[in-house]
Amino acid sequence: MTTINPALPADQPPAASVPLNYLTERRGWLSWLVTIDHKRIGVMYLVSILTAFLLGGIFAILVRTELLGPSKTIVTADTYNQFFTLHGAIMIFLVIIPSIPAALGNFVLPIMLGAKDLAFPRLNLLSYYLYVLGAVLAVVSIVMGSVDTGWTFYPPYAIDPTHARFGGVIPVLLGVFVLGFSSIFTGLNFIVTIHKLRPPGMGWFRLPLFLWSLYATSIIQVLATPVLGVTVLLLILERALRFGIFHPGLGGDPLLYQHFFWFYSHPAVYIMILPAMGVISELISVFSRKHIFGYHFIAFSSIAIAVFGFFVWGHHMFVSGQSPLVTVLFSLLTYSVSIPSAVKVFNWLATLRGGSISLKTPMLYALGFIFMFGIGGLTGLFLGALATDVHLHDTYFVVAHFHYVMMGGALIALLGGLHYWWPKITGRMYSETWGRLAFVLIFVGFNVTFFPQFIMGSHGMPRRYFNYPPEFASLHQLSTLGSYVMGIGFVLVAGYLLHALFRGRIAPANPWGGATLEWQCASPPPTENFATPPVAGDPYDFSDLEYDPAVGGYVVRTSGAAGANT
Amino acid sequence: MIGGLLAQATTLPSVAPGGRSFWLPPRAEGAAAQADAVFYFIYWVSLFFFILIVALMVYFVIRYRRRVEGERPVGGAAHNTRLEITWSIIPLILVVIMFYLGFRGYMDLVNPPAGAMDIHVLAQKWSWNFTYPNGHDDPELHLPAGRDVRLVLTSNDVVHSFYVPAFRKKCDAVPGRYTYLWFREPQPGEYLALCAEYCGTGHSDMLTRVVVHDPADFEKWLAQASDPFRTRSYAEVGRLLVARKCASCHSVDGRAGVGPTFKRLYGHPVRLQDGTTVTADENYIRDSILYPARQVVAGYSPVMPTFRGQLKDREITALIEYLKELAGHPDQQEP
Numbered sequence: 001m002t003t004i005n006p007a008l009p010a011d012q013p014p015a016a017s018v019p020l021n022y023l024t025e026r027r028g029w030l031s032w033l034v035t036i037d038h039k040r041i042g043v044m045y046l047v048s049i050l051t052a053f054l055l056g057g058i059f060a061i062l063v064r065t066e067l068l069g070p071s072k073t074i075v076t077a078d079t080y081n082q083f084f085t086l087h088g089a090i091m092i093f094l095v096i097i098p099s100i101p102a103a104l105g106n107f108v109l110p111i112m113l114g115a116k117d118l119a120f121p122r123l124n125l126l127s128y129y130l131y132v133l134g135a136v137l138a139v140v141s142i143v144m145g146s147v148d149t150g151w152t153f154y155p156p157y158a159i160d161p162t163h164a165r166f167g168g169v170i171p172v173l174l175g176v177f178v179l180g181f182s183s184i185f186t187g188l189n190f191i192v193t194i195h196k197l198r199p200p201g202m203g204w205f206r207l208p209l210f211l212w213s214l215y216a217t218s219i220i221q222v223l224a225t226p227v228l229g230v231t232v233l234l235l236i237l238e239r240a241l242r243f244g245i246f247h248p249g250l251g252g253d254p255l256l257y258q259h260f261f262w263f264y265s266h267p268a269v270y271i272m273i274l275p276a277m278g279v280i281s282e283l284i285s286v287f288s289r290k291h292i293f294g295y296h297f298i299a300f301s302s303i304a305i306a307v308f309g310f311f312v313w314g315h316h317m318f319v320s321g322q323s324p325l326v327t328v329l330f331s332l333l334t335y336s337v338s339i340p341s342a343v344k345v346f347n348w349l350a351t352l353r354g355g356s357i358s359l360k361t362p363m364l365y366a367l368g369f370i371f372m373f374g375i376g377g378l379t380g381l382f383l384g385a386l387a388t389d390v391h392l393h394d395t396y397f398v399v400a401h402f403h404y405v406m407m408g409g410a411l412i413a414l415l416g417g418l419h420y421w422w423p424k425i426t427g428r429m430y431s432e433t434w435g436r437l438a439f440v441l442i443f444v445g446f447n448v449t450f451f452p453q454f455i456m457g458s459h460g461m462p463r464r465y466f467n468y469p470p471e472f473a474s475l476h477q478l479s480t481l482g483s484y485v486m487g488i489g490f491v492l493v494a495g496y497l498l499h500a501l502f503r504g505r506i507a508p509a510n511p512w513g514g515a516t517l518e519w520q521c522a523s524p525p526p527t528e529n530f531a532t533p534p535v536a537g538d539p540y541d542f543s544d545l546e547y548d549p550a551v552g553g554y555v556v557r558t559s560g561a562a563g564a565n566t
Numbered sequence: 567m568i569g570g571l572l573a574q575a576t577t578l579p580s581v582a583p584g585g586r587s588f589w590l591p592p593r594a595e596g597a598a599a600q601a602d603a604v605f606y607f608i609y610w611v612s613l614f615f616f617i618l619i620v621a622l623m624v625y626f627v628i629r630y631r632r633r634v635e636g637e638r639p640v641g642g643a644a645h646n647t648r649l650e651i652t653w654s655i656i657p658l659i660l661v662v663i664m665f666y667l668g669f670r671g672y673m674d675l676v677n678p679p680a681g682a683m684d685i686h687v688l689a690q691k692w693s694w695n696f697t698y699p700n701g702h703d704d705p706e707l708h709l710p711a712g713r714d715v716r717l718v719l720t721s722n723d724v725v726h727s728f729y730v731p732a733f734r735k736k737c738d739a740v741p742g743r744y745t746y747l748w749f750r751e752p753q754p755g756e757y758l759a760l761c762a763e764y765c766g767t768g769h770s771d772m773l774t775r776v777v778v779h780d781p782a783d784f785e786k787w788l789a790q791a792s793d794p795f796r797t798r799s800y801a802e803v804g805r806l807l808v809a810r811k812c813a814s815c816h817s818v819d820g821r822a823g824v825g826p827t828f829k830r831l832y833g834h835p836v837r838l839q840d841g842t843t844v845t846a847d848e849n850y851i852r853d854s855i856l857y858p859a860r861q862v863v864a865g866y867s868p869v870m871p872t873f874r875g876q877l878k879d880r881e882i883t884a885l886i887e888y889l890k891e892l893a894g895h896p897d898q899q900e901p
Contacts, residue, residue: 157725324673356640358635374615469580547636
């Protein structure tokens with residue numbers, strides 16, 4: 001039995017007047033700007049993050065266009081260096097880190113718990129405004145101050161006083177500092193909410209796996225992000241007051257910065273990928289209509305990845321000159337992360353077996369995730385091995401590897417989750433045909449863009465190169481071609497989703513047959529989510545859900561006929 | 567201090583000549599075979615698992631596809647501890663093997679044999695300087711084939727990274743400390759060396775040539791390179807110097823680069839950032855090389871590093887003579 005909820009909207013006959021929901025209950029700009037409703041804040045995050053994605057994507061296309069030929073194609077070396085800095089900083093700090101937790105997590109987490117809101121709704125709104133402030137600071141200062149350091153801000157390059165416009169890197173570092181607080185507050189809010197607001201019947205092992213992954217992510221956000229804050233503050237002091245912490249000319253050590261930076265930025269990789277894995281666990285189970293395989297192993301693997309992720313930062317520094325002993329230890333520890341990731345993939349495959357697999361758009365993204373994350377994860381093995389990393393480090397092999405994980409993984413899962421919860425968020429269905437077509441364009445475009453980069457990297461093409469040896473020209477051109485195909489795919493997604501917003505079919509409460517609590521309230525949900533707190537059951541028991549062609553979605557079986565199937 | 571006295575001083579070799587393989591360029595160093603063996607071990611294991619995962623996924627999707635919306639699944643177990651442990655242990659064993667193979671190769675990499683020849687490497691924006699045991703400085707790395715060579719790297723400004731793809735090795739050059747890299751018995755030929763750590767405007771032009779000579783030829787090269795003036799005019803030496811030291815920022819054909827072109831520079835008026843105009847005479851050029859921040863040309867950023875202590879007086883004179891040639895100046899004469 002999934003749920004016992006007498007006030008199930010999907011069961012009710014259509015009311016004469018449309019009931020109010022979180023979008024329609026209050027109107028006007030002000031009602032959005034000062035809202036403390038987690039759903040509205042989630043939507044504001046979503047709009048902001050997708051705007052940042054558009055900006056970062058434009059810079060990606062500019063970078064790829066410049067690389068159509070060696071040397072100057074459209075811009076100078078300095079402008080190119082600013083392009084890839086903007087692309088990296090926007091995509092990491094403004095898009096991928098906040099994407100799934102702050103946008104989708106904000107919207108879904110309290111509803112999955114049957115709660116009215118997060119534990120601290122006002123703190124949630126503050127998180128959002130810190131995100132906006134940090135984003136504006138970062139983007140404006142990178143553009144105006146022409147920052148060209150790459151998103152990693154390595155000293156001494158980043159604190160060179162000849163980069164003097166607008167104080168060089170200082171404003172963008174302040175932006176990163178502010179964004180860090182946004183991330184910490186969101187993590188704190190999620191941890192408290194998951195601990196305190198679970199409904200009756202939901203023990204820790206009835207928590208949807210998406211929430212396990214958000215919980216693991218939040219732990220990293222709360223523990224690692226303060227280190228980033230301290231690091232960028234030190235870098236600001238170094239730049240402004242010549243402190244002598246990182247600059248060898250002042251008695252500092254540039255490797256110290258790299259250690260501090262990666263102490264945050266490696267766990268940050270798991271801030272990006274863990275929520276993505278959580279989304280995939282939901283999608284695979286729902287669209288196979290079958291109980292997730294190995295629930296405990298998937299749940300604990302999220303925690304394992306979060307914990308192990310703290311001890312592997314040194315693998316970004318294998319050729320930096322750090323001590324060989326430390327290097328060997330980091331190589332060994334790095335491999336520990338691969339096991340829980342592999343366990344997740346095998347469990348997803350086992351979930352598919354014996355299912356009733358529906359190839360709706362969100363599921364295509366989930367299957368695409370397994371394919372691309374598979375490549376991204378397996379190519380990480382080459383980089384964890386010391387003998388091969390010495391050759392591959394800082395080449396396009398690394399660029400391809402982290403794009404397969406971050407974009408082929410995290411971003412594809414964001415798209416999958418967006419398509420999955422879109423009916424819940426907006427109350428409208430999008431066109432399946434266009435959705436599938438756009439997926440194919442993005443999937444093909446992505447692989448054409450990034451697979452050639454593995455080949456280039458293995459042949460020695462270094463990253464962040466404006467000019468390149470002529471023998472790499474044809475692979476670079478292929479890669480650029482792929483990025484254009486992918487770009488068309490994203491424009492298509494924007495087109496049909498916007499169309500759906502105004503013209504889409506009205507969404508039923510449960511279009512896909514999900515058993516987690518958010519599918520029990522109306523689409524879109526009312527402001528208070530549930531009239532009475534629902535009682536949670538097994539989030540992956542689909543046996544009581546039945547397809548109702550009249551509704552175009554799934555409803556809880558009303559007759560007493562039992563028939564456990566899973 | 568200049569050297570590598572090859573006729574076509576400005577054309578660089580490809581990463582590693584003669585390569586047709588899909589992965590990895592041809593290797594030209596004694597330890598590279600071991601690195602490549604690790605690469606291919608991981609490659610085949612990864613390929614096996616990738617094909618397994620995708621094949622199972624595609625098979626399940628086709629076999630268990632939903633034919634009618636609302637259809638119930640065939641079903642199956644929701645957990646199997648034995649299976650979970652199996653697919654945790656097998657990858658664990660494989661990655662421990664991968665770690666061990668990578669570790670063994672790395673131990674080799676950080677422990678140069680006694681008796682290796684030391685060459686000091688100084689990186690700066692955006693050129694390399696190699697100092698040979700006899701004190702000769704050169705912008706190219708020349709090595710005797712079949713001998714072990716240890717590089718001792720450091721940087722003058724920001725972090726750089728010395729990378730030779732054909733040798734499968736790189737190492738960061740960090741200001742304020744020394745780092746080490748060694749090559750086991752490199753094979754004769756010409757290879758490309760690149761900067762692999764982002765260092766600003768000229769990062770992607772911070773390339774140089776690695777020339778591996780037969781041992782006898784290496785000695786001959788070193789002797790000749792150590793004294794370029796013996797066989798060359800000042801202007802010729804100057805041309806080589808410009809090609810090696812200046813060409814990544816200053817063109818000789820009139821194109822604007824990071825810095826102004828050398829074509830028609832000598833004897834011509836130069837507008838400076840502070841609004842004044844000076845004539846580019848011997849002293850102006852000498853000052854610009856030794857104290858580049860003093861007289862910055864209008865429209866350019868003050869990014870040029872000083873070459874104080876790196877160019878001898880005689881070499882500066884040679885450089886000036888070459889600039890005179892580029893100016894087509896009537897006074898230009900062989901000294």
